[in-house]
Amino acid sequence: MWLNENTLLLGKKVVLVPYTSEHVPRYHEWMQSEELQRLTASEPLTLEQEYSMQCTWREDADKCTFIVLDAEKWQAQPGTAEEGCMAGDVNLFLTDPGDPTLGEIEVMIAEPSCRGRGFGTEAALMMMSYGVTRLGLTRFEAKIGQENEPSIRLFQKLHFEQVAVSSVFQEVTLSLAMSELERQWLLEQTSHVIEKPYRARSPEPH
Template sequence: MKINEFTAILGKKSVLVPYEDKHVQKYHEWMKSEELRQLTASEPLTFEEEKVMQRNWREDDNKCTFIVLDIELYKMDTANEIDAMVGDVNLFFNDPDDPSSAEIEIMIAETSARGKGLGKEALLHMMRYGMVMLNVSRYTAKIGFSNLPSLNMFHNIGFKEVSRSEVFQEVTLELHLDGQTRQELLSKTKIFKLESYPLPS
């Protein structure tokens, strides 16, 4: 999706930037991890396949992707995005009958960045971006039975379980954005700023 091609989202702990060709090498290194592939239900790809996927996702109107940067690493390393990369966050518009529905997915790949609230902030900021810029009013998430940290995080945000699949060993969660939940989302993302991308050095 090209709508976020020139957009960055600044928060207290994280910076979200569009997934660009320059990020592919580090992303590819992450996805060599069997643990991450299991958590994200991903197949192993070659580097060239990963580059093709990045280009395809950029052109696909049904996918919106940001790379998650640790804002402290980003500042320390003089605005070096690659060294500050810790994960990604995605929206998938898979329901042709409901363009206001999106599946959301968050991955914090760097183990040193987990447990610091980066994932939760990135998730909430993506939800706010989707609500304001893409008119999303219903979010779903599919999470593996064994991924307890993610399940707890989504439940704490307000997602409710709607189904579970023994075949895929995953739970489907859902959150509808009505008047109250919209206000709660805005309240949880007070430090939220849209900036032009690329960010100034």
């Protein structure tokens, strides 16, 4: 999505940056993992296919994606290649042409050393807040493999409720409608987030 190509979102634990070609080699390396292929229901791609996919993420109006960086690493080494700080990714799909206020959200913390540290929770909250304030979304869905219990628990913690189970695809669908109370809660959870122009790498003053 062109809208976020110059947007950086700085949180406490994670930094969200647009998915650029410099991130592709590490992303491709992650997606060779059979575990990640299974959890994300995806097929392995060649490196060339991954570069093509990165272009569609940037250009397609119905996809919004950010790469999740480890904020501590990113801030400790200004100017360091982002590839070395990558933790995962977070995506929004605007999949229903009849309802532009609905976004399907996915979050993946692919780097083993970054799991279990709250990165996925903060990344999902930041992306949801971006979807509400920048894309006009009022409802979110998450489709998660039945065996992916950590992801199911993550979204339940974010007030999502299970609304469907597909035995064919072996996945559950969770949903969250943004009432005024939910919107206020979400904006409070992300009130610390700073939006900056992408590529401005100077650390924030404390």
